[in-house]
Amino acid sequence: MNISYNWLKKYINVDVPAEELSAILTSIGLEVGKFESVQSVKGGLQGLVIGEVLTCKAHENSDHLHVTEVSVGTEEPLQIVCGAPNVAVGQKVVVATIGAKLFPSEGGEFVIKRSKIRGVESFGMLCAEDEIGIGTDHNGIIVLPEEAKVGTLAADYYNVENDVVFEVDITPNRSDAISHFGVARDVAAYFASRDSEIKLHKPDISAFKVDNNDLKVEVIVENGVACPRYSGLTISGVEVKDSPTWLKNNLLAIGIRPINNIVDATNYVLHALGQPLHAFDADKLIGNKVIVKNLEAGTKFVTLDGEERTLRAEDLMICNAEEGMCIAGVFGGQKSGITEETKNVFLESAYFNPVSIRKTARAHGLNTDDSFRYERGCNPSCTVDVLKYAALLIQEIAGGKISCDVVDVYPKEILPARVELTYQKINSLIGMELGKEVVKSILRGLEMTFVSENEDGLVVDVPTYRVDVQRDVDVIEDLLRIYGYNQVPMGTSVKSSISYSSKKDSWKLQNLISEQLTANGFREIMNNSLTKLSYYTNSDVYLETNCVKIMNPLGVDLSVMRQTLLFGGLESIAYNKNRKNSNLKFYEFGNCYYFDAEESNSNALNRYNEDFHLALFLTGNKAEQSWVAKEEKTTFFELKAHLMNVFARLGVKKTGYVMESYSNSIFAEALKFINKKGVQLAVLGKLESKTLQAFDIDGEVFFADVNWTNLLNELTLQEITYQDIPKFPEVKRDLALLIDKSVTFQDIEKIAYETERKLLKDVNLFDVYEGKNLPVGKKSYAVSFILQDAERTLKDNQIDAIVQKLIKNLTEKLGAVLR
Numbered sequence: 001m002n003i004s005y006n007w008l009k010k011y012i013n014v015d016v017p018a019e020e021l022s023a024i025l026t027s028i029g030l031e032v033g034k035f036e037s038v039q040s041v042k043g044g045l046q047g048l049v050i051g052e053v054l055t056c057k058a059h060e061n062s063d064h065l066h067v068t069e070v071s072v073g074t075e076e077p078l079q080i081v082c083g084a085p086n087v088a089v090g091q092k093v094v095v096a097t098i099g100a101k102l103f104p105s106e107g108g109e110f111v112i113k114r115s116k117i118r119g120v121e122s123f124g125m126l127c128a129e130d131e132i133g134i135g136t137d138h139n140g141i142i143v144l145p146e147e148a149k150v151g152t153l154a155a156d157y158y159n160v161e162n163d164v165v166f167e168v169d170i171t172p173n174r175s176d177a178i179s180h181f182g183v184a185r186d187v188a189a190y191f192a193s194r195d196s197e198i199k200l201h202k203p204d205i206s207a208f209k210v211d212n213n214d215l216k217v218e219v220i221v222e223n224g225v226a227c228p229r230y231s232g233l234t235i236s237g238v239e240v241k242d243s244p245t246w247l248k249n250n251l252l253a254i255g256i257r258p259i260n261n262i263v264d265a266t267n268y269v270l271h272a273l274g275q276p277l278h279a280f281d282a283d284k285l286i287g288n289k290v291i292v293k294n295l296e297a298g299t300k301f302v303t304l305d306g307e308e309r310t311l312r313a314e315d316l317m318i319c320n321a322e323e324g325m326c327i328a329g330v331f332g333g334q335k336s337g338i339t340e341e342t343k344n345v346f347l348e349s350a351y352f353n354p355v356s357i358r359k360t361a362r363a364h365g366l367n368t369d370d371s372f373r374y375e376r377g378c379n380p381s382c383t384v385d386v387l388k389y390a391a392l393l394i395q396e397i398a399g400g401k402i403s404c405d406v407v408d409v410y411p412k413e414i415l416p417a418r419v420e421l422t423y424q425k426i427n428s429l430i431g432m433e434l435g436k437e438v439v440k441s442i443l444r445g446l447e448m449t450f451v452s453e454n455e456d457g458l459v460v461d462v463p464t465y466r467v468d469v470q471r472d473v474d475v476i477e478d479l480l481r482i483y484g485y486n487q488v489p490m491g492t493s494v495k496s497s498i499s500y501s502s503k504k505d506s507w508k509l510q511n512l513i514s515e516q517l518t519a520n521g522f523r524e525i526m527n528n529s530l531t532k533l534s535y536y537t538n539s540d541v542y543l544e545t546n547c548v549k550i551m552n553p554l555g556v557d558l559s560v561m562r563q564t565l566l567f568g569g570l571e572s573i574a575y576n577k578n579r580k581n582s583n584l585k586f587y588e589f590g591n592c593y594y595f596d597a598e599e600s601n602s603n604a605l606n607r608y609n610e611d612f613h614l615a616l617f618l619t620g621n622k623a624e625q626s627w628v629a630k631e632e633k634t635t636f637f638e639l640k641a642h643l644m645n646v647f648a649r650l651g652v653k654k655t656g657y658v659m660e661s662y663s664n665s666i667f668a669e670a671l672k673f674i675n676k677k678g679v680q681l682a683v684l685g686k687l688e689s690k691t692l693q694a695f696d697i698d699g700e701v702f703f704a705d706v707n708w709t710n711l712l713n714e715l716t717l718q719e720i721t722y723q724d725i726p727k728f729p730e731v732k733r734d735l736a737l738l739i740d741k742s743v744t745f746q747d748i749e750k751i752a753y754e755t756e757r758k759l760l761k762d763v764n765l766f767d768v769y770e771g772k773n774l775p776v777g778k779k780s781y782a783v784s785f786i787l788q789d790a791e792r793t794l795k796d797n798q799i800d801a802i803v804q805k806l807i808k809n810l811t812e813k814l815g816a817v818l819r
Helices: 018-027 180-192 245-253 261-273 354-363 369-374 383-398 423-430 436-445 472-483 506-519 566-577 636-650 689-693 708-715 745-755 796-814
Strands: 002-004 031-039 048-058 066-071 078-082 092-097 115-117 120-122 124-126 162-169 218-221 229-236 277-281 289-294 300-302 308-310 316-319 324-327 344-351 407-409 417-422 449-453 457-462 584-595 608-619 621-623 657-662 667-675 680-687 701-707 731-740 760-769 778-787
Touching: 002 180, 002 245, 018 031, 018 162, 018 180, 066 124, 078 092, 078 120, 078 124, 180 261, 180 436, 180 472, 218 229, 218 407, 229 289, 229 383, 245 261, 261 277, 261 369, 261 383, 277 324, 277 383, 289 344, 316 354, 344 383, 354 369, 417 423, 417 472, 423 436, 423 457, 423 472, 436 472, 457 472, 506 584, 506 608, 506 636, 506 708, 566 584, 566 608, 566 701, 608 636, 608 708, 636 667, 636 680, 636 701, 657 680, 657 745, 680 689, 680 708, 701 708, 731 796, 745 760, 745 778, 745 796, 778 796
Parallel strands: 218 289
Antiparallel strands: 002 162, 031 162, 048 066, 048 092, 066 078, 092 124, 115 120, 229 344, 229 407, 277 344, 289 316, 300 308, 316 324, 417 457, 449 457, 584 608, 608 701, 657 667, 667 680, 680 701, 731 778, 760 778
């Protein structure tokens, strides 16, 4: 937001250097991105003077140019070649002398130089409005009134003002500071805490009076939830014309283009006081009624920009007796706006529900100055006072009479928040003793009302303009903000305690696994926790009823919290594949959110759950074709190996979980990793083609979802132990087993470890055969068993006994036959 220093001085008698004010604003939470010197007319009209045309004759070598002599207050007149059709002797004109830099209205800049035009020397230029940036007219040169004094600087004639504009970054909670008066209030509170004589000056509305009741308008509010307060009045007999120079200069300084005096007055009040206003042509109020209501869904409405928009049933509208006139708090309509023919005005000042305004603005893709303020929360207590101030301003610059009493529909007053403060808590949270008088001076500066006071503290009413201040800690934050964070002294000692916790450091372990995955060719991705509701609408795995929905979403694509990392990862894969990057290995850490609609616990928070997950994605080729290797597609087993390496790196033993076959509408085939208590640690599989088609992804994608929260709970049971490297050799024995196709390697591995718990160190499947020469329904597994004793060399009879025992158990439990 742009803040004009000259404008700010209307509300506070401050005159410190711009650099110092910038530092003050930043210190009180209104961070200044930059500030710069500006002029009400760009360039300040430097090098331009008022002149008088003494002679004017046709150019000998042109049918449209004139050669003039122009007096600019110097001893000798200037010879200037001019192409304007309206140049004539005796005119008072604006002259750009040699060296002057001009900034035309359409942009750019150029410097006036001594030149020769068709053989005749020219020592300057007679200027049109658009050439010096004071207007858009280019039909001819500017002709000034006869009383204009020759030699007067154009900057003085046009009252060019020098100003400093601060670009202030306002946080979303500080709706009270989105105005010059709001910023001035904070600055005044800052100086008040330092016993300064700088005071805040409020706009004076004591001159307001109703002239007659000749133009009454009935106001009806049908939707009091979306519009808790609506105020208005009428002004008759106005003259719509250009705004006075001072008003134009104020608006131009902060980047607002002047339109006409009525519209400019509402824009001025908006940026001055932070309260949006809307001016209607009162003669277009059919039935002399203003009705605040919702229209039927699908109703067409043409806004000021000429676009036809389709309204939603939730969109609040300002209507007359027959039709809509304005999208409340967002954008005006084409039919009811102020034009040059307008004679009577209905002026609106309202308080709209921030959520309603935000939803409407986002739904229609609109972001106006009004909606920007309404959706952050305006001050419901100031609508009438601002309305009176705006009416006085319009009377001053457009004439007219106030032609009805102020209409104020405010059925239920919004009361200020009452907060109890104790000096002990203030000093405790701030870390130093502020002093009672300092506390009270800051609170007065922020317009907080004292309800009661004692030695231990005080009770204050927080003004309604501070929608974000509801608790004592909020008020204390404001105290510290104005007092200054840098004012709190730094302690000379550090007090800490050393404690031991067996709880695993999730952040440290994430970094450990990130390094491992990155070293294996994975790239980390980070997707938004907010996602589309449509991903869950037709899913039987991630249900729509379990979505955590956003009450006031930025848009339909960001309307729910994600239940899984899957869809964000598929968006990333689709994005890369569309850019010819098809061989991908991704991983992502992130929270997933779940709402239990069936939970009946009285505590509403118990219905919400948040778990941390790790997702792995593989797609494309494992290896590209080259002169030393053939192209190799990535597989399910490659991702399984990466996942098991993650488990191994964290110290999760194979005996700590089991794998079960699994499939659903998301996975064509998958495995579940479950601990001994039945808690799911991870799921790994190949995604269904239907899932991929929704993202326009061709080819196979393999996905693993690790419940990091559950996995960390497993790690609390693990102990790290160290042992010497075995001195005695390991022994390897291979068995070729004929088994049923339904038997898995995991079944064989489980029986093997149950058979020999002490000496069996590893079991590996190194060959699978299914085909000719095997009975129907059978397959052949070649399995190796690694045996080792850490204390002695294994003997043949000991090894043979273990192998025979393995064969026996595999035969009895799985029906395996030794080939």
